[in-house]
Amino acid sequence: MERKIVSRVRLYLHYVSINVRSAMQYKTSFFLTTFGQFMVSFQVFLGIYFMFLRFKSVKDFTYSEVLLCFSVMLLEFSLAEMFGRGFDSFSGMIRSGSFDQVLTRPRGEILQVLGSKFELTRIGRMIQAVIMFAYGITHCNVDWTVLKVLTILLMIVCGTAVFAGLFIIYAALCFFTLDGLEFMNIFTDGARETGKYPLGVYGKKLLLFTTVVIPYALVQYYPLLYVWGRTDKVWYAFMPLLALWFPLPCLVLWRFGVHHYKSSGS
Template identity: 45%
Template sequence: MSVYFKYLLIHFKSQMQYRTSFWLLSLGQFFIPFSVFAGLYFLFERFGQIKGWGFFEVALCFAVIHMAFSISECFARGFDSFSDLIIKGDFDRVLVRPRSTFVQVLGSKFEFTRAGRLLQSVMVLIWALSSLPIEWTITKIATLVLMMTSGVFIFTGIYMLAATMCFWTVQGLEVANIFTDGGREMAQYPLNIYHKWVARFFTYVIPFGTVNYLPLQYILGKTQGSDLMYMVTPALGSLFILPCFFVWQFGVRHYRSTGS
């Protein structure tokens, strides 16, 4: 991990060489999800609620998924842009270095301008939490932290799967955006507003339901049955990254060098 943090520091210093550009990009990232949130606000202004969910409850759902997405976009960007390493033949150099390919690719690119998007999500989170009558306990605070952590792991896992496909397709596949951008847009609402097959897919296959919908019911006091099941779902969702890591390792073993 010392290598990873060195990568982190080097990229941060390089991006801060052009500070005006950095701050303008961060400002742009702040306003990108703002329009989406504005649409959410006007939706509830018109209809009041969706299947029993009020505005601030959905705003909390929105904030959690966008915070997780922002953090994963910042720190797992190396996998999202992995196709560049394959196309240019730079992955061959990664293989001959005496460090994990996972750490090297993870540390190959950072997008610190995503702090703007993260800031906007934090503001929505604070507004939602201050407006909801939640009786906070240590377990609820821990569940909220796990929800964000689980989201970061799931998005990172999807980036890894998309990167692994580049070993065979060379170019990155846009279909991965269905599960990153599309998953983010879908998971910013409680999953029970969709058809059952959609909710099941995004709970048992791509487990975004463990990031917000299921544990959110525990935090808001909407659980039916044992609270423990709802509390541990974020931890279970985090395990999604393990098969993604094994798929990545499989891809690395089957990589064929450029020969140059």
């Protein structure tokens, strides 16, 4: 068992390395895309910045609090895109027939699809997120404790898992439609956009949806309430862990998709 895991991790790192080596072949494209990724999220930041020039707060959340919120969500999204790009662009794999090749290799399908793409250019977005994050934590007067640092880490890890789950749903649906499904972007890009602000500002219905159905609020709103010191409930700090149920049904759907592919042929 242990040897299996070591071998899988090694193989994944090998995939990452070959992806990075491929990307480095096109230096200009790499730097421009990275810069572009940075600028895209920078513009969103400007949007927030100019709004706060006019208004002092959004539902009594301050500028630095909102920045903290946005940066964590952006970091989660970029990490998921960086590692899970293979699922995000899976329709191409189905259409080009390279998924057939995946099936002729003695490794799990998920590991191979994950390894098929590693999008280093998302580092541009992550740099932007880290800068905002640094500004957010230094200006929002949080009394940092070990538990609060842990909460932020949990948010990032579990949030990445939620986004990755969405990418997997997106890929699994390709087995049936054989094509990309842009409507899924409502949930991925949409979450990134609404996630700029603490999800509590959008009213009860959306908060409920993002708590129970697609658990963004569990990795954003509730734990942040604890970090900001807006609630005494310590268990809010561990809410991100609850969100870990989400990737499970996604994986079930994926399995179902692979099964469908093998019996329908394409």
